Amino acid sequence: IERTLSIIKPDATKRNLTGKINAKFEEAGLRIVAQKRIRLTKEQAGKFYEVHKERPFYDELCEFMASGPVVVQVLEGENAVAKNREVMGATNPADAAEGTIRKEFALSVGENSVHGSDSAENAAKEIAFFFSDLEIV
Ligand code: ATP
Numbered sequence: 001i002e003r004t005l006s007i008i009k010p011d012a013t014k015r016n017l018t019g020k021i022n023a024k025f026e027e028a029g030l031r032i033v034a035q036k037r038i039r040l041t042k043e044q045a046g047k048f049y050e051v052h053k054e055r056p057f058y059d060e061l062c063e064f065m066a067s068g069p070v071v072v073q074v075l076e077g078e079n080a081v082a083k084n085r086e087v088m089g090a091t092n093p094a095d096a097a098e099g100t101i102r103k104e105f106a107l108s109v110g111e112n113s114v115h116g117s118d119s120a121e122n123a124a125k126e127i128a129f130f131f132s133d134l135e136i137v
């Protein structure tokens with residue numbers, strides 16, 4: 001059993017899509033074992049996405065992630081990291097497979113509705129960024 005960090009991004013909370021998105025995770029066999037709705041400052045978003053600091057879209061990404069509420073959550077299940085990314089679909093909704101969250105809901109490569117950890121190692125770091133062990137049940 002594995003855990004991964006998921007974020008429902010501001011474009012999706014704004015359009016009231018939290019329930020529809022989480023239904024996709026649950027239907028895929030992932031369980032939400034921690035969850036909170038928060039608003040990040042640009043600085044906090046910058047720290048979370050620090051790995052992308054040299055990428056040209058970094059500033060835009062941090063502004064966007066701070067532009068409204070996000071739902072941060074821990075998903076648990078068999079191969080949760082890979083399964084989450086499969087359910088999310090490709091970064092750019094134009095490339096995302098039918099039935100994926102990004103295909104159905106994302107607006108653009110930037111405003112793409114969800115984040116998911118890309119490795120078990122990063123999942124552990126990202127979960128610890130938002131949650132203490134006591135909050136994961
Ligand atoms: P995430 O890390 O959010 O799950 P990802 O792993 O599919 O997405 P990354 O390459 O890690 O994609 O990029 C992180 C985020 O930065 C993307 O989800 C998207 O919001 C934004 N982003 C990526 N590429 C671009 C781009 N070319 N223009 C604008 N924003 C981008």
Ligand code: MG
Binds near residue numbers: 117118
């Ligand atoms: Mg990523």
